[in-house]
Amino acid sequence: MLGFNSISIDFVKFILKLYMIEIVTMGKKINVAIAGVGNCASALIQGIQYYNSNSSQKDSIGLTSYNLGGYEPSDINFVAAFDIAETKVGKDLSEAIFSPPNNALQITDVPSFDVKVQKGNVLDGAGNHFSEIVKIADSIEVDVQSVLKDTKADILINYLPVGSREGSRYYADKCLEAGVCFINAIPVFISSDSKWQQKFTNKGLPCAGDDVMSQLGATVVHKTLAKLWVDRGVAIDETYQLNIGGDMDFYNMLDEDRLEDKRVSKTSAVQAMVPYDVPMRIGPSDYVNFLQNDKVCYIYMKGRFFGKVPLELDLKLRVPDAYNSSGVMIDAIRGAKVALDRGVSGPLESISAYCFKHPPVQMSYSSAKSNFIDFIAGKIER
Numbered sequence: 003m004l005g006f007n008s009i010s011i012d013f014v015k016f017i018l019k020l021y022m023i024e025i026v027t028m029g030k031k032i033n034v035a036i037a038g039v040g041n042c043a044s045a046l047i048q049g050i051q052y053y054n055s056n057s058s059q060k061d062s063i064g065l066t067s068y069n070l071g072g073y074e075p076s077d078i079n080f081v082a083a084f085d086i087a088e089t090k091v092g093k094d095l096s097e098a099i100f101s102p103p104n105n106a107l108q109i110t111d112v113p114s115f116d117v118k119v120q121k122g123n124v125l126d127g128a129g130n131h132f133s134e135i136v137k138i139a140d141s142i143e144v145d146v147q148s149v150l151k152d153t154k155a156d157i158l159i160n161y162l163p164v165g166s167r168e169g170s171r172y173y174a175d176k177c178l179e180a181g182v183c184f185i186n187a188i189p190v191f192i193s194s195d196s197k198w199q200q201k202f203t204n205k206g207l208p209c210a211g212d213d214v215m216s217q218l219g220a221t222v223v224h225k226t227l228a229k230l231w232v233d234r235g236v237a238i239d240e241t242y243q244l245n246i247g248g249d250m251d252f253y254n255m256l257d258e259d260r261l262e263d264k265r266v267s268k269t270s271a272v273q274a275m276v277p278y279d280v281p282m283r284i285g286p287s288d289y290v291n292f293l294q295n296d297k298v299c300y301i302y303m304k305g306r307f308f309g310k311v312p313l314e315l316d317l318k319l320r321v322p323d324a325y326n327s328s329g330v331m332i333d334a335i336r337g338a339k340v341a342l343d344r345g346v347s348g349p350l351e352s353i354s355a356y357c358f359k360h361p362p363v364q365m366s367y368s369s370a371k372s373n374f375i376d377f378i379a380g381k382i383e384r
Contacts, residue, residue, distance in 0.1 A: 032073060032339045033154050035082035035182070037173045038127075038161035039090050039119055041106040041249055041295055042187065042214075043083075044099035045324035046159075046331050050075050052110045053332075064217060064329030066371075071340040071378045075332055080115055081153035084122035084146060084173075091121045091139035103135055103250045106295045106324040120144040125168040129257040132163060132250065146173065150180035157183045157338055159331070160211075164188055164251060165260025174198060178205050183338050186211030186358075187331065189267040193349050194362050203348035208341040210334055210350045213267040213359040216326035220245055220299035221271050221359050222367060223319060224284070228275040229366050231305060236313070238276055241303045243268070243284040247323055248293030255286045267360040274364035297323035330357050333374075340378060351384050352377040 036043050053061060053068075053075035062068040065075070083095045090098040096112040098119045121141045128138060150158065158177050162169045170190035177184040178201055186192045186209070193199065193211035202209045215222050224243050231238050246252065255261055265285040272284060290298075301317040337353040352373035354361030365373065376382045 030073075030077065031079040032077050032335060033079050033081045033156045034335060035084070035150055035153065035155040035158040036080065036095075036161055037084045037122060037158060037169075038163065039083050039085040039087075039095065039098045039104075040161055040163070041104050041251070041324035042327060042331075043159075043161050044104050044106045045328045047080065047095070047099055048106075048108065048110050048112060049325065049328040050078050050332065051112050055110060066333045066374070070333060070336045073336040073339060078332065078335055080117055081155055082149050083117060083119045084144070084149075085119050086122060086124050086127055086136075086138050088137040088139040090119045091141055093119055095119055105249055107322050109325075120149065122146060123169065123172055125166070125172055127162050127166045127169040129163065129165060129254050129260050131256045132254045135250070135253065146176040147179045150176060150182050155180070155182050156342055157185055157335060159335070160184065160186045160188055160190075160192075162188055163254045163260075164264050165254070165257065166190065167263070174201075174209075177209075178202065178207065181205070181207065183207055183342055184209045184211075185331075185334055185338055187214040187327070189213035189263040189360060191263065191267075191360060193354055193358075194360050199349045199362065206345070206347045208338055208346050208348065208350050210338055210353045211358050212354075212361070213264070214327045214330060214334070215271070215357060215359045216321070216323075217329050218319075219321065219323075219326045220297075220301065220319065221268050223299075223317070224301050225272045225275050226367050227301070227303060227315070227317075228272050231303065232276055234307075236305045236307045237310075238280050238303060238305045240281045241272070241284075241301070242282060243272070243302075244287040244300045245285070245297060246288045246290050246293065247286075247295070247297040248289065248291045249295045249323060251323070252286060252289040252297075253291075256289055261285060271359045271364065275366060295323050297321055297326075333357060337374065337378060341384070344380075346384055348384070350377075352382065 089101040303315040334357040349362040355365040355370035356374035
């Protein structure tokens, strides 16, 4: 009888350990704050509502898994939002995501969150072209640190306009002060910067980023093609990637001085797949207003294969831009919450490599996904 009890106890311990994440997280919410209520925020929020509405079907299209580390899309709970536009500040988040200049496709109705968009610090969030269209709200800037604490936010997502270096650092600092995980969706280097990595490590907090990578967008397609050519023994001689779009992101990027980090982020993702220098030009090219939230990408590659015989590839990809990264961000949020649950601090290498263009460690897409899944399963630390 004693032997049987001993075996039973060991077996129970094994089962508890095996399903520890699911047991610990059952019924828990992931409290998320957003800085920048633009098209990407709109698509993310609508996407979560879409999956919540179809939860009985467990529709996982666009997600790594419907249940990831014990968390489902319905567990993501928006508790705070910050913006500077007069058309959004003061409105419920459910209304603000459809306010101009947002033009992302509406795919579902969104019920009221009872979360008012509050005015954040402007800093460099309003570029020259941005300011031509968007009027800054004249309300008083809120104490972001206090809001994050009062709402018990777990994670803040940085969705500020491209080029917002000061703004991104400001929100990263507020996360450090408030004890909140920072997910950086834009091309300002926080999670991939050693000084910021150390700051988050010292505070015992995780961070992930930088510059969210779309589910099937220009960068992931380009880097996968580059890796394919290298793996198949094709020498790449030159390549370019040109992108045009009609939303505020592209209009804002007409300010050439706001593009430096974006070009570095996209170029480094492709160059990392090639073990030699290749002449390349990668980045946003122009604003075409009638494209609305659609993004059109042109990829060109020229190289040589067997016998140094030349070959060329021309590819065109057109996608609704905001939704292309929404599923990726849902995965990033859930992965970051798993890290918080485990007490992991500093840069989340596997999540960042899988979900972002400029991570602390660049990986091929297949390696990044494998590492991401291994992290969720507890097989690797970060």
